[in-house]
Ligand code: HEM
Ligand code: HEM
């Protein structure tokens with residue numbers, strides 16, 4: 001329970017207060033909301049907050065932590081965040097592969113409602129994007145902001161509040177779907193009370209970032225921080241607007257959106273696309289711009305280009321959400337606007353992909369020998385590939401073929417498996433020895449195995465669905481000589497079977513890789529040799545950071 005004793009007495013008191021208030025809120029919902037699924041969530045919040053409150057109470061009067069703490073960065077929340085990232089990866093990818101097998105064999109389920117496809121699918125998407133991706137972003141952002149600002153986090157309580165509060169949101173979301181609680185907006189499924197909670201957590205996160213920046217000892221704000229900040233700020237904006245809703249009653253999980261009809265659709269896809277842009281892209285670019293140069297031991301190829309790309313994507317991404325609504329009731333000009341900005345967006349996107357790859361010039365021998373750096377290199381390649389594909393699919397006539405088909409799902413996973421997850425695994429494998437002060441990962445061979453499983457899994461998954469999607473699209477628009485459709489819809493479903501099997505197998509490879517990562521994390525924490533004095537990263541000042549995260553021009 002070192003973690004609790006390391007908090008100051010004042011922080012422990014405040015933590016206890018927050019937990020007790022939460023327990024009370026949980027109790028209220030549990031008791032008053034009977035007959036409504038919200039009561040289950042009330043009970044869950046009650047149990048979880050008490051489970052944390054007891055150990056805090058037990059250590060409430062421990063002595064104040066040593067003043068020495070100010071000589072080091074505050075990394076405990078990052079460590080827990082890294083572990084949570086792996087846990088969510090294993091869980092959510094397992095569910096992803098289950099969902100993939102359900103599309104091969106729909107009977108591979110328990111028969112009860114919680115395990116139906118419609119409930120498991122959002123468990124997968126929320127689990128991977130918010131559970132796995134979000135924890136990876138939070139854990140690395142705490143790490144990166146301290147190093148690039150050369151300052152310790154301003155206090156020890158708010159990072160825990162952000163990390164634990166955020167995971168509570170993810171748990172409410174995922175258990176909610178299993179219970180049938182959903183707002184039915186893709187990627188924004190959690191109901192109003194979970195959304196409100198996330199607003200509190202997220203604003204704390206933003207304030208924490210700003211406070212750290214304000215205290216920084218490094219005059220320059222390194223580019224990674226711009227990307228992380230855009231991620232935090234824009235996600236707050238999207239989340240609040242898209243989730244504006246009126247609950248049926250304060251003791252019911254159900255709510256109704258403020259928007260309806262085509263306005264609802266456009267708000268949802270403004271949110272949905274920018275979730276891709278700022279959650280799945282800007283945040284991970286922040287990660288890439290810190291970890292890739294450091295791991296390669298080289299400064300960014302062009303610092304100026306990284307800034308131009310930043311403002312390019314920040315400005316252009318905002319306008320492209322309507323490419324999800326081609327050929328719908330949305331006015332034609334709004335569709336054209338979305339398509340046009342999607343095309344221009346390719347320029348800043350490739351700016352970052354090229355910048356990352358050119359940074360590796362002179363370090364290709366390291367890419368060959370070091371699977372961690374190779375994860376990051378492949379991530380940059382897939383980032384370039386996915387954005388090219390996205391811009392292409394945003395063209396209205398191309399979208400007429402691709403929309404509703406598995407091509408979209410293939411595009412999603414080229415980005416998700418190839419870019420988002422690869423850069424995360426690369427960043428985690430770089431951070432783990434630094435965080436736990438180990439010489440290196442316990443088994444570099446296992447990192448190598450993970451890399452090849454991940455790469456082959458992605459390739460199988462994405463190739464399978466490219467084929468599947470184009471075949472579907474073509475079958476749906478093939479006519480016979482006398483003008484009838486050549487295939488029934490069912491024909492196209494039957495034609496998908498081999499591709500769905502391939503996808504599920506590719507996903508299995510990917511999942512096995514993630515499990516290898518979990519094992520390696522455990523072995524590293526438990527058994528890896530401690531870093532020697534010279535190799536361990538010095539507190540507060542740190543030679544490599546200096547070299548690699550300063551403007552080259
Ligand atoms: C083991 C790895 C994975 C497997 C087997 C897998 C499988 C699946 C399956 C079967 C679907 C449903 C497709 C459908 O409804 O037709 C899906 C959807 C989705 N997955 Fe994954 N997935 C994996 C990893 C990931 C990761 C790491 C991410 C994100 C970081 C991700 C993000 C998504 C998203 C956003 C969707 C919704 C796609 C859409 O609506 O077009 N997945 N996944
Ligand atoms: C320049 C960059 C990009 C553009 C212009 C773009 C464009 C598109 C287009 C046109 C669609 C298909 C919409 C439809 O027919 O329904 C789509 C779907 C999607 N893209 Fe991208 N994309 C880009 C990058 C990415 C990246 C890097 C990811 C990340 C991981 C990603 C994740 C997704 C997801 C999750 C969907 C599925 C949404 C859904 O229907 O559930 N995209 N994108």
Ligand SMILES: [Cu+2]
Pocket residue numbers: 272273276320321323324
């Ligand atoms: Cu989009």
